[in-house]
Amino acid sequence: MKPVEAPASPPDHRPAADWRGRSLVLVGLMGSGKTTIGRRLAARLGWPFVDADAEIEVAAKMSVAEIFARFGEAHFRDGERRVIRRLMQGKRKVIATGGGAFVDDGTRALVLDKATVVWLDAALETLVSRVSKRNHRPLLVGKDPETVLSELMAVRNPLYAEAPIHILSTNGPHEETVDRILATLRAHSPEKDA
Ligand code: S3P
Secondary structure: OOOOOOOOOOOOOOOOOHHOOOOEEEOOOOOOHHHHHHHHHHHHOOOOEEHHHHHHHHHHHHHHHHHHHHHHHHHHHHHHHHHHHHHHHOOOOOEEEEOOHOHHHHHHHHHHHHHHEEEEEOOHHHHHHHOOOOOHHHHOOOOOOHHHHHHHHHHHHHHHHOOOOOEEEEOOOOOHHHHHHHHHHOOOOOOOOO
């Protein structure tokens, strides 16, 4: 008889039970709702909210689009790395990151170590319909958003999947997505109220 092999142990996808002592970091593609959901999640928890792209804009005194246009993506990524490193310090907060932040190996390792990471995932058609409402995103200017987003999905989803929490950001009310995040977190430390 063939010996039964033990299955390889799955990656540890559980959020730490002490998530209330750490920042919550939202990652995911453009249009997944990180800023909108993050703001509401922070309000529900009574925590401060910080948008990493907005912090980069304050530090650089120009918009993300201007940084890309004048200095290029690599320069933006350097600023993004520095800002997220700074945001990992200090008091707990809810942080929305730009879609590419978690792709950087150093940033991803740091954020996974210091915070509780939530991957906001969404169907391609949901992302496309959301990003099509605004035209401020440099990676999409003059391009077909469906093509760009599906290429980014293929490259980035395996990296976003390293987040311990995976939540679907649907077309329904944003509060429902916030409810799903909170329910998932509370399931890991149900003894306390949040
Ligand atoms: C980017 C996403 C943007 C912004 C920049 C690059 C990306 O943020 O950081 O345009 O690489 O996916 P949002 O995800 O908030 O749109």
